[in-house]
Structure formats: structure tokens, C-alpha cells
Amino acid sequence: MGVFGTKCIGRDACGACSVNCPINDCLKFHVDKRLAGIDREKCISCGRCAAACPSEAIKPWGWKVTEEELVQVILKDRAFYEKSGGGVTLSGGEPLLQANFIAGLLRKMRDEKIDSCVESTFSVKWEEAEKILPHTDRFISDIKAMDDKVHRKYTGASNALILENLKRLSGCDVPLTLRIPLIPGVNDGRENIEKTAEFILRDMGGKIEKFQILEFMHLGREKCQSLEREYPMEGLKANREKIHKRAEEIREYFEDKGIHCVLGNA
Ligand code: SF4
Numbered sequence: 001m002g003v004f005g006t007k008c009i010g011r012d013a014c015g016a017c018s019v020n021c022p023i024n025d026c027l028k029f030h031v032d033k034r035l036a037g038i039d040r041e042k043c044i045s046c047g048r049c050a051a052a053c054p055s056e057a058i059k060p061w062g063w064k065v066t067e068e069e070l071v072q073v074i075l076k077d078r079a080f081y082e083k084s085g086g087g088v089t090l091s092g093g094e095p096l097l098q099a100n101f102i103a104g105l106l107r108k109m110r111d112e113k114i115d116s117c118v119e120s121t122f123s124v125k126w127e128e129a130e131k132i133l134p135h136t137d138r139f140i141s142d143i144k145a146m147d148d149k150v151h152r153k154y155t156g157a158s159n160a161l162i163l164e165n166l167k168r169l170s171g172c173d174v175p176l177t178l179r180i181p182l183i184p185g186v187n188d189g190r191e192n193i194e195k196t197a198e199f200i201l202r203d204m205g206g207k208i209e210k211f212q213i214l215e216f217m218h219l220g221r222e223k224c225q226s227l228e229r230e231y232p233m234e235g236l237k238a239n240r241e242k243i244h245k246r247a248e249e250i251r252e253y254f255e256d257k258g259i260h261c262v263l264g265n266a
Pocket residue numbers: 001020021022023026027038042043044045046047048049050
């Protein structure tokens with residue numbers, strides 16, 4: 001459940017979340033009676049508070065859905081896909097943590113002739129990736145940092161499994177867009193960029209459709225705050241002009257190496 005306390009109109013004026021919550025003292029309020037947070041230890045994620053809230057001060061970040069329900073949601077936009085030439089991207093979280101579900105969904109989308117893409121970290125066993133390989137039209141993944149220590153520090157996980165899976169993926173016949181979310185002082189240095197290009201050329205045989213540079217923005221801050229978690233990039237100053245200049249330099253470097261490279265969402 002995400003908490004957006006500034007939208008709360010106050011417990012005295014409303015209080016619908018408290019009335020509908022089945023757990024005692026699960027919702028916390030400021031002295032001015034606006035919502036302060038949720039006791040995450042007690043919360044059972046039933047979603048009743050969010051459903052009752054009239055001002056979207058509590059919103060679920062995820063919910064359970066069946067394959068058939070999801071297919072119906074996707075099919076509603078069929079005309080849009082046909083007109084735009086686009087399709088559906090299954091993203092996360094990590095979709096490959098539910099590989100069986102995703103495989104079924106992708107099969108249905110192929111039956112319906114809707115183009116599909118799976119966006120994954122590939123920080124999963126290869127067997128999970130294999131389950132969806134025959135059913136998706138393309139993949140998107142990231143190379144965040146080549147140095148394992150740096151990768152662990154900023155993502156909480158090793159990059160070893162990811163790099164191994166990317167190597168295997170390059171031997172399969174599914175187009176892949178690889179991205180780097182460019183973070184100043186973390187992964188935009190010369191050594192990391194050179195090692196990334198070397199990995200793509202040497203270990204993946206250059207077999208990617210394109211390399212994409214995503215210029216850093218504080219996009220995760222609101223989500224972290226709503227989940228009452230620390231935002232790990234809080235102290236990082238994002239100078240848009242400098243980041244863009246560095247991104248352009250890196251794009252040119254990759255192009256010179258023979259790797260098709262684009263900025264942002266191009
Ligand atoms: S999700 Fe359910 S248990 Fe958790 S705070 Fe909301 S109503 Fe209470």
C-alpha cells in the first residue's frame with residue numbers, strides 16, 4: 001500500500017480507512033489527524049483502506065489478477081496497438097518471478113496477434129527465462145554496473161547472474177534492448193562505460209538491437225516515500241545539463257564502437 005498523506009482530508013472529516021481496516025491501530029495519523037502511515041508489521045494488505053479512501057491518499061502498488069482478467073484489460077486497447085504498431089510490455093517488479101503466469105499470458109497475446117515485450121532484470125535462474133523465450137517478441141534489460149561491488153551497493157544484489165543470463169540471451173533469437181540508467185558518480189565513469197561496451201561486444205557478440213541511455217531522474221522518490229522506505233538516491237544532485245552532456249558523450253562512444261545507441265526513450 002502506498003501512502004500519500006498530503007492528499008488525506010483528515011480522520012475527523014473522513015476516517016473511512018480506519019472504519020474499514022480490520023486490524024486495530026494499523027493506520028497511523030499525525031496530530032493534525034491526517035494520515036501519517038501504515039504499520040507495515042501489522043498490515044495484511046487487504047486493500048480495504050485504499051478502496052474506501054475518497055481522495056487517493058492510500059493506493060495499492062499492486063493487486064492480484066487472473067490471466068483472463070489481464071487479457072481482457074489488454075484486449076480493450078487492441079485498436080490502439082493496431083493504429084500505433086505498438087504492443088504490450090510486461091514490466092515489474094520482476095515479471096520473471098512469475099514466469100509460468102507470464103508465459104501463459106504471452107501465449108494468449110500471440111494468439112491475439114498482439115506484439116509483446118518483457119522487461120526484466122534477468123536476476124533470476126535461466127530456467128525461468130527459458131519458460132517465456134518462445135513466446136515473447138522482444139526483451140528489455142539493464143546493465144547497471146559492471147563492477148560487482150558497485151552493483152551490490154546500489155541494487156542490493158550481485159550482477160553475476162544477470163551478466164551470465166545476458167550472455168545466454170545473446171545466443172537466442174529474440175531482439176534485446178539493453179539500457180543503462182545513467183547515475184552521476186555511480187556508473188557514468190569511463191571504466192564502467194568501457195567495460196560495458198566490451199561486455200556487449202566480447203561476451204554478447206554485439207547481438208543487441210540497441211543500447212539505450214536513460215538519463216537519471218529522481219523517479220523512485222515518490223514510490224519510496226509512499227512505502228515509508230528510505231530513498232537511496234536522496235543526496236544525489238541531478239544537474240540535468242551535465243547528465244545530458246555526459247549521456248551524449250557515451251552515446252557517441254558506443255556508436256564509434258559499432259553499438260547502436262540512443263538516448264532516453266528514443
Ligand atoms: S491494507 Fe488492510 S490491513 Fe492494511 S492498513 Fe489497509 S485496511 Fe488495514
